[in-house]
Amino acid sequence: MSDDERLAQPATADIDLVTVLHALGDPVRMTLLLSYADGGEHSCDPRGLGLEHLHKSTVSHHMRVLRESGVTTTRVAGRNRFVSLRRADLDARFPGLLDAILTASAAPLP
Amino acid sequence: MSDDERLAQPATADIDLVTVLHALGDPVRMTLLLSYADGGEHSCDPRGLGLEHLHKSTVSHHMRVLRESGVTTTRVAGRNRFVSLRRADLDARFPGLLDAILTASAAPLP
DNA sequence: AAAACAGTTTGACGCTCGTCAAACACTCGG
DNA sequence: CCGAGTGTTTGACGAGCGTCAAACTGTTTT
Numbered sequence: 084m085s086d087d088e089r090l091a092q093p094a095t096a097d098i099d100l101v102t103v104l105h106a107l108g109d110p111v112r113m114t115l116l117l118s119y120a121d122g123g124e125h126s127c128d129p130r131g132l133g134l135e136h137l138h139k140s141t142v143s144h145h146m147r148v149l150r151e152s153g154v155t156t157t158r159v160a161g162r163n164r165f166v167s168l169r170r171a172d173l174d175a176r177f178p179g180l181l182d183a184i185l186t187a188s189a190a191p192l193p
Numbered sequence: 194m195s196d197d198e199r200l201a202q203p204a205t206a207d208i209d210l211v212t213v214l215h216a217l218g219d220p221v222r223m224t225l226l227l228s229y230a231d232g233g234e235h236s237c238d239p240r241g242l243g244l245e246h247l248h249k250s251t252v253s254h255h256m257r258v259l260r261e262s263g264v265t266t267t268r269v270a271g272r273n274r275f276v277s278l279r280r281a282d283l284d285a286r287f288p289g290l291l292d293a294i295l296t297a298s299a300a301p302l303p
Numbered sequence: 304a305a306a307a308c309a310g311t312t313t314g315a316c317g318c319t320c321g322t323c324a325a326a327c328a329c330t331c332g333g
Numbered sequence: 334c335c336g337a338g339t340g341t342t343t344g345a346c347g348a349g350c351g352t353c354a355a356a357c358t359g360t361t362t363t
Binding site: 111145162 | 320321322323324325329330331
């Protein structure tokens with residue numbers, strides 16, 4: 084249901100630009116962001132993302148940084164947690180930023 | 194003249210998104226970016242930017258991070274160095290990103 | 304030549320960050 | 334109830350970062 088609990092996250096108005104850029108200034112978290120960019124909900128299992136070499140607690144740490152910066156939201160459902168992008172909130176707070184970053188991430192090398 | 198020497202900086206095609214976001218994910222460097230956003234050339238003296246409390250070597254360090262990430266360019270002229278935004282290069286590599294960040298930096302708090 | 308100027312580099316110091324391992328909390332299926 | 338499943342938390346470690354102070358490079362001025 085949609086009244087499942089959510090892990091702590093900043094209110095939209097409290098999302099800070101420098102904090103977001105810092106959160107996204109890490110290759111692992113950028114990889115996570117790109118996988119979330121499909122708009123869907125994702126489990127915390129990073130298999131299939133090229134992050135299989137990382138310990139599960141490391142991935143959990145990165146997801147916490149993304150959530151606490153305001154980039155993602157996490158819905159708790161039973162023993163699963165479903166992570167998704169806060170696209171509407173980010174667009175409201177920083178119009179065009181997320182789109183520019185996602186577009187940029189697809190920019191070709193020379 | 195415009196054939197002054199420039200400090201080392203990455204080629205446009207080598208500018209890396211995560212590196213740029215990491216460079217901008219720091220309050221001091223964001224302050225520098227905003228002061229460079231006027232498009233002009235700026236000395237390394239941070240007076241008037243609210244960074245007077247920082248040692249000159251600290252400012253020099255931050256300017257190096259910005260330059261090496263590809264955000265700024267530094268022209269050497271005599272004993273002065275003039276720092277400016279690589280706006281055209283950034284727009285070419287990551288269209289819309291810089292504008293979105295500059296717009297976002299002006300987003301109002303609650 | 305000497306002094307002042309503008310900025311960089313080096314080294315040192317804490318603090319934060321990314322990572323792993325182990326323990327923990329909670330839920331679901333026999 | 335017990336064990337397996339999913340993820341978080343804690344503690345530890347090394348690497349990197351932001352900062353300052355001092356020494357240094359190169360330039361301009363006197």
